[in-house]
Amino acid sequence: MKTIQSGIVIAILLLTLTVKAQYVLKEADTQFELFNYNKAVELYQKAYHKKKTLHAVQRLAASYRLMDNYSEAEKWYEVAAVMPESPAENTLYYAKALQSNSKFAEARTAYQKYISLKPEVSTAQQQVWLTSCDSAQYWIKNPVPVTLVNEKGLNSSGSDWAAVTYQQGVVFTSDRNFTGSTKGVKSKPFLKFDGSTKLPDPASYGWTGNEYLRLYEKTGLNDSLKVFALNAETNYHIGAASFTADGQTVYFTLTRIPKKIIRQKGAPGTINLEIYSSSKDASGNWGKPVPFKYNKVNEWSVGDPAISADGGQLYFVSTMPGGKGGTDIYSVRKNADGSWADAVNVTAVNTDGNERNPFAADDGYFYFSSDGLIGMGGLDIYKAKLTSAGLNKPVNMGYPVNSPQDDFAFNQSLKGTGYMASNRPGGTGNDDIYSFTTQTIMYFKLEGTVYDRKTNQPVGGAVVTLTKQGGGNLTAVTTSLGTFKFNLDQAADYTLKGEKANYSSDVVRVTTVNLNSSSTLVQDLFLETIVLNKPVRIENIYYDFDKSNIRPDAARELDKLVSTMKTNETIGVELSSYTDSRGPDVYNLWLSQKRANSAVQYIISRGIDQSRITGHGYGETQLLNRCANGVKCTEAMHQLNRRTTFKVVSQ
Numbered sequence: 001m002k003t004i005q006s007g008i009v010i011a012i013l014l015l016t017l018t019v020k021a022q023y024v025l026k027e028a029d030t031q032f033e034l035f036n037y038n039k040a041v042e043l044y045q046k047a048y049h050k051k052k053t054l055h056a057v058q059r060l061a062a063s064y065r066l067m068d069n070y071s072e073a074e075k076w077y078e079v080a081a082v083m084p085e086s087p088a089e090n091t092l093y094y095a096k097a098l099q100s101n102s103k104f105a106e107a108r109t110a111y112q113k114y115i116s117l118k119p120e121v122s123t124a125q126q127q128v129w130l131t132s133c134d135s136a137q138y139w140i141k142n143p144v145p146v147t148l149v150n151e152k153g154l155n156s157s158g159s160d161w162a163a164v165t166y167q168q169g170v171v172f173t174s175d176r177n178f179t180g181s182t183k184g185v186k187s188k189p190f191l192k193f194d195g196s197t198k199l200p201d202p203a204s205y206g207w208t209g210n211e212y213l214r215l216y217e218k219t220g221l222n223d224s225l226k227v228f229a230l231n232a233e234t235n236y237h238i239g240a241a242s243f244t245a246d247g248q249t250v251y252f253t254l255t256r257i258p259k260k261i262i263r264q265k266g267a268p269g270t271i272n273l274e275i276y277s278s279s280k281d282a283s284g285n286w287g288k289p290v291p292f293k294y295n296k297v298n299e300w301s302v303g304d305p306a307i308s309a310d311g312g313q314l315y316f317v318s319t320m321p322g323g324k325g326g327t328d329i330y331s332v333r334k335n336a337d338g339s340w341a342d343a344v345n346v347t348a349v350n351t352d353g354n355e356r357n358p359f360a361a362d363d364g365y366f367y368f369s370s371d372g373l374i375g376m377g378g379l380d381i382y383k384a385k386l387t388s389a390g391l392n393k394p395v396n397m398g399y400p401v402n403s404p405q406d407d408f409a410f411n412q413s414l415k416g417t418g419y420m421a422s423n424r425p426g427g428t429g430n431d432d433i434y435s436f437t438t439q440t441i442m443y444f445k446l447e448g449t450v451y452d453r454k455t456n457q458p459v460g461g462a463v464v465t466l467t468k469q470g471g472g473n474l475t476a477v478t479t480s481l482g483t484f485k486f487n488l489d490q491a492a493d494y495t496l497k498g499e500k501a502n503y504s505s506d507v508v509r510v511t512t513v514n515l516n517s518s519s520t521l522v523q524d525l526f527l528e529t530i531v532l533n534k535p536v537r538i539e540n541i542y543y544d545f546d547k548s549n550i551r552p553d554a555a556r557e558l559d560k561l562v563s564t565m566k567t568n569e570t571i572g573v574e575l576s577s578y579t580d581s582r583g584p585d586v587y588n589l590w591l592s593q594k595r596a597n598s599a600v601q602y603i604i605s606r607g608i609d610q611s612r613i614t615g616h617g618y619g620e621t622q623l624l625n626r627c628a629n630g631v632k633c634t635e636a637m638h639q640l641n642r643r644t645t646f647k648v649v650s651q
Contacts, residue, residue, distance in 0.1 A: 025056060037063040041072075054083045058090055065093060068406065068423050068430060070100040081110075088117040099133060099377040102404045108133040125352070128374055136376040139399040142471045142489050145439040146401055151419075154218060155428035158211070161421035162240045162357070163433045165413040167247060169219035171228055172419075172433060173239035175211050178227065213237040215252065230278060230286050236271070240304050240357075240409075244311045249279045250286070251305035251314065256297070272296075273303040275316060293340040294318065294332070301327070306358045314340070315358035325372055326354040348391035349384055361412045366391055369408035377404035381420065395443065395487075401436070416440065444488035444512045445520040450478050450498045453526040458482025462500040462527065463567075466510075469493040488512050488521065497563055498525035505563035507556070530568065535576070535645040548594040550602045558599060561646055562606045565613070572612045572650035575599055580638040581620045581629050593617030599644065614649075 028043030044060035047053070061076035074097035080090040095110035111129040115121055154160055156176035163172035215228035215238055232238050236255040243250050255271050275292035294302050300320040307314050312334050317327045320343075328350040333341045349355060353372020356379060360366050366386050369379040373394060380402040382394040396402065397410075403424040412418035416438045423431045450462040460480040467473040468489065476484045478498075488494065491513050499505040506525040550558065565573060577596035579588040596615030604610050620628075623641050627633035 024050065025053070028056070028059065032059055032063060037067050041067075054080065054086060057083065058086070061090070061093065065097065070097050070405065073097040074101055074103075088114055091117060095129070096377070099136070100404050102136075102377075104133040104137050104404075128372070132374050132376065135374055135396070136399075136404060138472045138474070139376060139396070139402070142398075142468060142492075143400055144398040145490060147437045148400055148420075148434045149436075150427060151433045151435055152428060155432045157429040159213075159423075159429060159431040160433050161431045162409045162411075163419035163421070164241060164243065164411050165419075166217070166241075166243055167219075169217060169223070170419070171215055171217050171241050171243075173213050173241070174216050175213050176216075176429075177211055178214070178216075178225075213239040215239060215241055230289075232276070232278075232289055237273075242305050242307045244307055245309040249277055249307070249311065251275060251277045251292075251307050253303040253305065254289075272299070272319075273301040275302050275305045277305075292316075294320070294330075294343055296320070304357050306360065308360055309362065313360075315346070315360060317356055317358065318343075324350040325352040327356060329355045329358045329368060346391065349382070349394050354379070357409045359411055360386065361415075363412065363415050367410045367412070368394075369406075369410070370394075376402045376407075378406040378423075379408045381407050381410045406431070439490075440516075442490050442512075442515070442518040444490065444515065444518065446486040446488050446494075446496070446510060446523060447520055448484055448496075448523045448525060449482045450484065450500075450506075450525045450527060451482060452503075453528040459498075459500060459503070459527055462498050462503075462525075464525065465497045465499075467495045467497070469495070490515075496523060496525065497560075498527055499563055499567040500527060501568055502530055503527035503564075503567075504530055505560050505567060507560045507563065530564075530571065530648050530651075532651060533647055533649060535647045548591065548598045550598050554599075555602060558602055559606070562603055562608060565603070565608050568651075570651055571648045573614075573646050574649045575603070575613065575615045575644065575646045577615065577617045577644050578622055578641060579620050580641040581623060581627055581631070582638065585620060585629075589617060589619035589621070591617070592619045595644075 024043055025047040028040050028047055031037075031040040031043060041060060041063045044056050044063065048056040048060060057076055058080040061073055061080050064072040064076060074094065077090055077094035077097055080086055081094045091110060091114040095107050095114060098104075098107035098110055108130055111126075111133070115126055115129075151163070154163065154170065154172060156174060158175040158177070160172060160174045160176070163170050215230055216225055217228040218225050228241070230238070230250070230252070232252070232254055236257065238252060238254045241250050241252045253273050253275055255273055257271060274295040274297055276289035277292065278286045278289045281287050292302060292305075294316075296302075300318060302316055302318045302320070304317045305314055306316070314332050314334070315329060316332075317329055319327055323345060324347070329346045330343045331346050332343045335341055346358075349366070349368055349370070351370060351372025353370060355372070356369040358366065358368045364386050365383045367381060367383050369381050371379050373380070373382060373396070375396055376399065381397045383397060384394040385392040401407065401420070403422060405422060405424045407420065407422045407424070409421040410418070411420070418436060420434055420436060421431050422434060446466070448464075450459045450464065451457065452459055458478075459482050460478055462478045462482070464476050464478060464484045465473055466475075466486045469492070471492075474486055476486065478484050488510070489512065492511070493513060494510040495507060496510050497505060497507045504527060506527055508523060508525065510521060510523055512521075561573070561575075565571060575596055577592040577599065579592050581588075593615075594617065596617045600613050600615035603613050620641070624643075625633070625637055625640060627637050627641060
């Protein structure tokens with residue numbers, strides 16, 4: 001009987017725990033669907049600890065991801081990805097979280113795992129993911145000359161971003177807990193999403209737990225912060241301001257709850273963004289906001305407005321139908337009568353991902369953020385040259401402008417200075433405002449062709465390696481026309497090497513040091529077909545007088561032979577050293593042998609098996625001209641006889 005009673009008690013307890021777990025999970029789902037992720041994470045954690053379900057853990061991971069908490073997102077996606085029946089998307093999000101946490105090698109492995117689970121993923125998308133992991137490490141080792149400063153006087157514990165210069169100060173967007181003056185700001189009472197209850201102002205935004213976004217203004221370093229006096233008449237989000245050059249008109253993004261949705265009960269789902277503009281009246285006050293032509297709040301979002309200096313063209317982002325991805329960048333011209341023309345998708349920069357924060361600067365470049373191009377992780381900042389034919393291919397701005405986290409809202413006030421935002425580690429809050437100062441950022445390209453030295457015909461399929469002094473290396477394979485291309489960094493020295501099986505390698509130096517304007521450098525490479533027992537002269541092998549040690553300049557030339565032997569792993573090489581006729585014959589024979597031995601030992605030290613390389617010194621026994629003992633010759637004629645050659649003796 002006692003056993004039966006105990007069993008009943010245990011069953012009741014288990015049932016109670018199950019019911020409680022189900023209740024907590026249901027409440028967590030409600031908060032998640034209301035975008036109250038800050039509250040949802042607490043409830044999902046409770047639900048998971050009561051019962052470890054896939055639903056709870058992947059929703060917990062998603063909540064952290066949507067709040068940009070990458071360390072927690074990584075932790076929970078790692079758990080979710082290996083649970084039974086876990087969808088492949090959890091592995092993808094796990095890879096993205098690893099990348100955002102600078103774990104590039106692990107992220108690459110996770111991306112490869114996702115690709116194996118989803119082989120239908122396009123080759124282009126696979127390349128973006130995998131190349132991004134490799135490129136991020138290269139960019140970190142090779143930073144661009146930009147100084148970033150965290151603007152602590154503007155930043156808070158919340159999100160601060162989209163800073164733009166206005167008059168003598170700065171206007172920016174923030175969700176901070178603000179207790180200062182809101183004088184001059186008109187707003188409507190805040191309504192719950194179900195339209196049932198008016199709440200006191202301020203009210204918090206459930207997605208982050210912070211206040212709704214507002215525009216703030218700060219004039220001077222020691223001036224107090226104030227809410228920007230814009231009569232937007234909403235207590236929901238207001239942000240991302242863009243001013244005309246004369247400061248008389250401002251374009252901005254806001255959210256409002258349409259009356260149709262207010263009348264509904266329950267959560268309305270996603271509230272779309274809208275763009276409005278406001279102009280100053282004769283008294284200098286901002287007038288009533290004017291809705292943008294392409295607002296369609298019940299169907300799509302428009303936001304991130306960026307007006308051109310002359311006020312004649314507006315760039316913005318939207319989720320309207322017909323785009324390439326999540327949010328696309330559009331451009332629209334203003335007609336002579338003040339109306340807006342047809343919006344045009346800026347296809348040159350849009351991807352399958354999300355593009356944000358367009359900005360056309362006065363330096364002739366178009367700046368924007370994207371998570372759909374090769375980048376370091378999250379949103380990266382890119383630039384594309386504005387030309388009469390349109391926009392050139394976007395270029396990643398590199399590190400430290402970009403980081404493995406989100407980097408966005410680039411705005412350049414004067415050439416080489418401005419503001420951007422990032423949620424990288426080390427900031428004051430979530431998103432922080434950074435000012436940047438650049439040396440004149442120049443962009444260099446290297447183009448060339450690999451030729452057969454004898455026939456002067458292009459060599460396709462050759463491997464070309466670009467190695468930066470003190471940094472990493474990049475590799476390309478030549479096209480059928482023998483061509484290759486690389487991007488070069490500013491003020492950097494490089495070694496460029498070309499190699500292919502059955503050819504000797506060619507190595508040259510390339511530099512952007514002392515170049516003061518962006519340009520394309522041209523450097524061709526010449527490979528020589530390996531012929532058995534044909535001597536090949538190694539250029540510029542110099543020795544100090546009466547010495548046999550390998551000097552640094554000689555080592556660079558011997559490295560070409562090392563490269564050739566590594567590319568052609570079966571060849572055996574004889575290296576020969578010669579002197580001129582000056583000095584005793586016996587001594588010259590001894591010295592040339594010692595020099596040959598030094599060269600052989602250097603090559604062996606670079607990883608070549610000693611069975612593949614031999615060295616012979618021939619002294620003055622094989623002169624190339626008439627400069628024998630007792631014959632008067634110039635120094636240049638003697639130099640011709642002092643040489644080092646190699647020949648392939650076995651294949």
